[in-house]
Each structure stands twice: as structure tokens, then as C-alpha cells.
Amino acid sequence: MxxxxxxxxxxxxxxxxxxxxxxxxxxxxxxxxxxxxxxxxxxxxxxxxxxxxxxxxxxxxxxxxxRIVALLRDSSETNPAAQRAIDLLLEAARGVDEARAA
Structure with missing residues (x-):
């Protein structure tokens, strides 16, 4: 890719x-x-x-x-660890965008 x-x-x-x-x-x-x-x-x-x-x-x-996507099972959608992982990925992506804008 x-x-x-x-x-x-x-x-x-x-x-x-x-x-x-x-x-x-x-x-x-x-x-x-x-x-x-x-x-x-x-x-x-x-x-x-x-x-x-x-x-x-x-x-x-x-x-x-x-484009980067995260996949998880429907049954994991409310799992706190899975949600935390998604939050960390989004935070990292924002950091990269901010560094690119600087």
C-alpha cells in the first residue's frame, strides 16, 4: 500500500x-x-x-x-481497554497533524 x-x-x-x-x-x-x-x-x-x-x-x-482505521468486534465496542486504545490512536494522530502544521 x-x-x-x-x-x-x-x-x-x-x-x-x-x-x-x-x-x-x-x-x-x-x-x-x-x-x-x-x-x-x-x-x-x-x-x-x-x-x-x-x-x-x-x-x-x-x-x-x-487512511488508518481501527477494527474491533461489536462485542468489544464497550470494552474499556479497546476504547482506551482507540483514544490513544486518535491522540497520536492529532499529534502528528499538529507537528505537520508547525
């Missing part, structure tokens, strides 16, 4: 990515960047800490977007 989002944003900007290495793990992707292999595109929460000597830049025009 992330590759599709990146490809759509790149296409809209008139760019065709040249993938030389791929990883499903953001730590590995950042290690590739630190080693000089190239750049990586990550969701902001994955880039809160980055290797020394690397920089975080916002992708713009267009900004890639993704």
Missing part, C-alpha cells in the same frame, strides 16, 4: 521513482539512507528518530495521504 501511495504522489509530481532497494522495515530503510544508498519515504511516526547525518524533509505538492 505504501508503494502505491508513493507512486501516485510521485506520478502527480511528474517523477518516476527508481527503486534500488526495498524494505518492509523502516529501521532498515533508514539504515540504507544513512549508508548513502538513496532516500526513503516514511510516515512521520516512523521518522521521529533518524540516524545521525540524515535529514527529514516533508513531501509536498502533492502530500501523500493514507
Amino acid at each position: 505504501c508503494t502505491q501511495i508513493i507512486n501516485r504522489a510521485a506520478s502527480a509530481a511528474g517523477v518516476t521513482p527508481n527503486y534500488v532497494a526495498r524494505s518492509d522495515d523502516h529501521h532498515t530503510a533508514m539504515a540504507f539512507v544513512a549508508a548513502g544508498v538513496g532516500v526513503c519515504v516514511l510516515p512521520r511516526p516512523a521518522a521521529l528518530t533518524v540516524p545521525a547525518g540524515t535529514a527529514v524533509l516533508e513531501v509536498r505538492d502533492p502530500v501523500p495521504r493514507r
Whole structure:
């Protein structure tokens, strides 16, 4: 899914990515960047800490977007632990939006 989002944003900007290495793990992707292999595109929460000597830049025009959903069983809808988890996810999402706006 992330590759599709990146490809759509790149296409809209008139760019065709040249993938030389791929990883499903953001730590590995950042290690590739630190080693000089190239750049990586990550969701902001994955880039809160980055290797020394690397920089975080916002992708713009267009900004890639993704939608994150939480699924739970109907019987868990009133479960306090499930509701707390949803509240924490919403709080984290708001924090990312606020950091992006700053």
C-alpha cells in the first residue's frame, strides 16, 4: 500500500521513482539512507528518530495521504481497554497533524 501511495504522489509530481532497494522495515530503510544508498519515504511516526547525518524533509505538492482505521468486534465496542486504545490512536494522530502544521 505504501508503494502505491508513493507512486501516485510521485506520478502527480511528474517523477518516476527508481527503486534500488526495498524494505518492509523502516529501521532498515533508514539504515540504507544513512549508508548513502538513496532516500526513503516514511510516515512521520516512523521518522521521529533518524540516524545521525540524515535529514527529514516533508513531501509536498502533492502530500501523500493514507487512511488508518481501527477494527474491533461489536462485542468489544464497550470494552474499556479497546476504547482506551482507540483514544490513544486518535491522540497520536492529532499529534502528528499538529507537528505537520508547525
